[in-house]
Amino acid sequence: MILTKKRLAHIVFESDDLASKTFDIVLLFMIFGSIFVAILDSVSSLRAAYGETFLVLEWLFTFLFSIEYALRIWLSRKPKGYIFSFFGVVDLLAILPTYLSFFIVNSQLLTVVRALRLLRVIRILKLGRYVSEAEYLTKSLKASSHKIMIFIAFVMTIVLIMGTFMFIIEGPESGFTSIPVSMYWAIVTLTTVGFGDIYPITALGQFVSSLIMLLGYAIIAVPTGIVSSEMNAQRNRIDADTIDAACPKCRYDKVHKADNYCKNCGEKLF
Numbered sequence: 001m002i003l004t005k006k007r008l009a010h011i012v013f014e015s016d017d018l019a020s021k022t023f024d025i026v027l028l029f030m031i032f033g034s035i036f037v038a039i040l041d042s043v044s045s046l047r048a049a050y051g052e053t054f055l056v057l058e059w060l061f062t063f064l065f066s067i068e069y070a071l072r073i074w075l076s077r078k079p080k081g082y083i084f085s086f087f088g089v090v091d092l093l094a095i096l097p098t099y100l101s102f103f104i105v106n107s108q109l110l111t112v113v114r115a116l117r118l119l120r121v122i123r124i125l126k127l128g129r130y131v132s133e134a135e136y137l138t139k140s141l142k143a144s145s146h147k148i149m150i151f152i153a154f155v156m157t158i159v160l161i162m163g164t165f166m167f168i169i170e171g172p173e174s175g176f177t178s179i180p181v182s183m184y185w186a187i188v189t190l191t192t193v194g195f196g197d198i199y200p201i202t203a204l205g206q207f208v209s210s211l212i213m214l215l216g217y218a219i220i221a222v223p224t225g226i227v228s229s230e231m232n233a234q235r236n237r238i239d240a241d242t243i244d245a246a247c248p249k250c251r252y253d254k255v256h257k258a259d260n261y262c263k264n265c266g267e268k269l270f
Contacts, residue, residue, distance in 0.1 A: 009075040034061040062098040090116045144230040162186045190216040
């Protein structure tokens, strides 16, 4: 059977027949394999014993991914659209680190970015309901972005003020050598991480740091409340637009008035 460009494009970009599913499954195994090789190559004892094998496998995977990337560009109706799309950028980043290893030592280990390509499993396994849930979460985060930006600006103001106070109170003798260093300490303390590389010695400094720690617990809860509130609002809007019915084929129960096809299995609706 002679593969036409249209048929080849269907195999590469779609996942609704045996050939296209086989292509995607082979691609997933290649992604898993290349990530596994990169992980093993980071272990010094394994690299000493099997370094040459890992190198050959890495270049083999990179060669195959490069062919696939070029193939997707050639088969795309709008090559620029694919190149600058999310998956297009990810596909490029999947092959770039190995070529950069000629100039940057150990850059080939960055091939673990290929893990992002595993998102294709959503399309292969027809996990449509998870796609809709991801869209729901994305819309919630986008809707609350302005509130979160204001909150971050407020937090950075507190960090600046508290950092400056600690620089004045403690000074270079305690490790607070500048306002930026003191701001770093304020961020570490406010987020309750507490590395311990810088800490106050004076009683006043310890009192101020205690206040920052208590403030940190209150601040952590704010963005959670903002996003949760917006997620609840998004859910109410979705529920208001949802028909009290399910897909007749797969029984997916998140059917909307504007849907012509089921998001889970692709069945034509009402």
